[in-house]
Amino acid sequence: MNMMEMFLALMAIMLFTTLSLTYNQAIWRQTDYINNATMVVQASQICHSILDEADAKLFSNQIEFTDIVDTYNFTDTQSYPHLPVTFTVSCVATDCDSLGQDLETPNPNSLFKRIEVSVSGPTALRYPYKMKRLYTKTFM
Amino acid sequence: MGVLLDVLGSVIIAATLFLMMMTFQLQMQETAARIHYTGSMIDHMDTAASKLNHIMAMAGIGVPVDSVCVIADESRLVFRTFWNCESDTLSEDRHLIDIKLGDSTQHGSILEINQDGTLIEPLGYILYIEDVAFNYYDKNDNQTTTPANVMSAEILLTFRRDSPWRQDQPLRTNIQLKCFFMNSYLQGA
Numbered sequence: 174m175n176m177m178e179m180f181l182a183l184m185a186i187m188l189f190t191t192l193s194l195t196y197n198q199a200i201w202r203q204t205d206y207i208n209n210a211t212m213v214v215q216a217s218q219i220c221h222s223i224l225d226e227a228d229a230k231l232f233s234n235q236i237e238f239t240d241i242v243d244t245y246n247f248t249d250t251q252s253y254p255h256l257p258v259t260f261t262v263s264c265v266a267t268d269c270d271s272l273g274q275d276l277e278t279p280n281p282n283s284l285f286k287r288i289e290v291s292v293s294g295p296t297a298l299r300y301p302y303k304m305k306r307l308y309t310k311t312f313m
Numbered sequence: 314m315g316v317l318l319d320v321l322g323s324v325i326i327a328a329t330l331f332l333m334m335m336t337f338q339l340q341m342q343e344t345a346a347r348i349h350y351t352g353s354m355i356d357h358m359d360t361a362a363s364k365l366n367h368i369m370a371m372a373g374i375g376v377p378v379d380s381v382c383v384i385a386d387e388s389r390l391v392f393r394t395f396w397n398c399e400s401d402t403l404s405e406d407r408h409l410i411d412i413k414l415g416d417s418t419q420h421g422s423i424l425e426i427n428q429d430g431t432l433i434e435p436l437g438y439i440l441y442i443e444d445v446a447f448n449y450y451d452k453n454d455n456q457t458t459t460p461a462n463v464m465s466a467e468i469l470l471t472f473r474r475d476s477p478w479r480q481d482q483p484l485r486t487n488i489q490l491k492c493f494f495m496n497s498y499l500q501g502a
Contacts, residue, residue, distance in 0.1 A: 189330060196337050200344045208346055210355045215488055218362055221490040225366075229465070229498035256468040257491040294361065 208297035215253065216292040217300035219260060224289050224306045231308070238310050240278075241286040242266045250294075260294040263301075273307045286311040314393075336439070346477040347484065354474055355439065356488055361439040362490050364466060366424065368410065368490035371396045374403065378497045382460040385449045389413040390466060398426060399433045413444050421473045443473035443485065450491075452498070465493045 227245060230236045236244050245266035252259045268276050268283035276283060286308045293301035330439045373381035375395035384391035391411045411427040424439035425432055444499040448467040469489050476482045 185326075185330075189333065193333070193337065195340060200341070203344065203348050207355070208351065211358075211486055214359045214362070218358070218488065221366065222493075223324040225491075225493050226465075227468075229378050229493045229495060232495065232502050234500040237453065253489045255471075264456055301379050 195311060205297070205299075209299045212258070212295055212298035213302055214261065215256065215258070217304070219251070219253075219262060219292050220290040220302060220304035223264060224304065227288055227306070227308075238286070238308070239281055241270060241288065241308060242281070247287045251252060258295045260298075261294050263293070265289045265290040265291075267296065269307070271309075273305070314323075319364045345476045350474055350477055351486070353485055354472055354484060357441065358470075358486060358488050361470070361472075361490060363440060365424075365490065366492050368398060369466060369498070370495045371398070372410070372494045373496040373500075376407070377494075378464075378500050379461040381410065381464040381494060382498050383448075384411075384457060385447070385460045385463050385466075387446055390447055392494075398428050414416055415440060422474065424470075441474050442470060444471040445469065463494070465491060466496055467491045 223245075225240065227236075228244065230244075231238065231241075244263045248263045250259055251262050266288045267287060268279045268281065269285050269287040271285055272275060273285070273287050287305055288308065289303060289305040289313075291301045291303045292298075318364060345411065346415045362383075367407045372392040372394050375418075380393060382390070382392050389412065392405055393409055395404050395407055396402070397408060398410050407427050409430075411425075411430075413425055413427075415423040415425040421441045421443050424442050426434060426446060446469040448469070449457050449463045450467070451462040452457075454463045454465075457463060467489065468491075472486045472488075474484045476484055
């Protein structure tokens with residue numbers, strides 16, 4: 174085997190190595206997207222359940238409207254054994270205006286409160302999933 | 314002789330590379346098919362979860378709180394409501410809604426929703442279910458098995474779909490959701 178043949182063989186090896194790496198990367202990337210999508214669905218359900226819980230407890234007067242800010246400000250690690258995955262759930266409640274914007278000065282008597290839930294944790298969930306809901310005081 | 318060996322070596326290398334390329338192509342096809350299947354399953358999971366949330370939120374309309382839930386089993390939930398699940402409208406008649414796992418088939422099962430003993434959506438809206446389990450909670454979020462105390466339910470769903478290429482490697486996805494009997498809470502729990 175002369176020098177040229179060795180060079181051609183080396184080039185062929187490089188070409189096919191590059192090809193196989195490209196293929197594998199494409200597969201890994203697609204798998205990442207799928208894993209992320211699965212986690213997004215679960216994270217969305219977690220956000221819904223926390224906000225629905227706030228709705229339910231307000232409906233039943235288990236918490237007062239003015240208690241929202243105190244009750245729904247927490248960060249917690251929650252385990253979901255059925256998946257099985259552990260998520261970090263962060264909940265931030267604030268006094269806000271009718272558009273959901275923060276008040277310049279917090280006012281416990283504000284007629285509007287906003288709860289924002291953020292779910293993060295497993296590597297497969299690429300970005301934290303966030304959901305917010307605006308609550309209005311009524312006098313019914 | 315030397316040339317013959319060179320040609321033989323080249324043929325072997327070419328055949329090996331050709332086989333490698335074919336294997337890559339087949340793997341790519343299989344992966345693409347699995348991703349497509351899983352992607353559609355994720356969409357289905359999301360839809361199924363929204364549907365279940367909606368049905369549970371309609372439990373107990375016009376019914377005293379302690380009479381809403383009739384059966385609170387690990388794999389079956391039955392509740393009363395003045396809501397017609399089939400037409401998704403309020404009703405003047407009280408209905409009994411029964412949620413349970415249907416008979417298992419080779420393609421999984423359907424989460425059956427019966428209204429007054431009649432199966433609605435016979436084609437199955439929540440399908441590809443392999444397993445379902447319910448956990449129940451009272452108004453203080455303590456786990457309970459007493460129907461009169463049930464105010465919310467945690468639903469553990471396992472979806473299963475056969476793999477497009479390998480029947481022995483089915484695709485499974487799990488989801489865990491919590492649904493609240495909003496109408497019971499509206500009555501003051």
